[in-house]
Amino acid sequence: MRDFATAMVFLKAHLREDEAAARAVKPGKSQDLERLQARVLADVAAKRRLVAWVEANQGSTWKAEAEARGLPIWQKAIVDVIAGVPEYFRSPVISRLLTAYEDHPDFQPEPGALQLASSRW
Template identity: 70%
Template sequence: MRNFDGAMQFLKARLREDEKVALAMKPGKSQDLKTLQARVLADVEAKRRLVAWVEDNFGTALKADADARGLPALKKGAVHLIALVPELLRSPVIERLVWAYADHPDYDPEWEVDRVHARERAQ
């Protein structure tokens, strides 16, 4: 995915917005609005858990360790390359979650290219 870190930050910001709007709802006696509010909050929590799962992989820890230890560039590059594998396997989760916000002004058109490629692979 192009600009993976940007997509992660974008998605986290959208989840904060969704949560804020859901919490600001005043459903009163409307059971439908109470149900919708609960569903939006549950959706935000589920997506946050997916984001955490993507972030919490041994590749991220390997990269952080290599950076902290100040390894020589070649060794650090090798560690980063190895760490890329779990990121590549998990990044489609973020890729697909981001697509739900394609109408947002901060949505990166580069992410749409990934969406087109995913559709082509599925056919």
């Protein structure tokens, strides 16, 4: 996915929406609705743990340190390559999580990229 940062923003925004919608449900006397609410909240929590795992990429820290130290461009390039490997291997997790939102009007995928119709989130 070429625009990984946009995909992360999109996913986090819609996880917040899912959580808010689940919390807004007033189960009342329906145990089925109560179980569904609990399942949605558990699903959101599980997805957030996966997002946190993807974001736990030391590469961002390495890139910032390389920039702060004023390394020559060739050394920064090496840091970029090394730092990019974890994201490369972890980013498919985000792509798979995004499939739950394929029917969302803001989700307009193109081959290899995520395009968004609006930026309201």
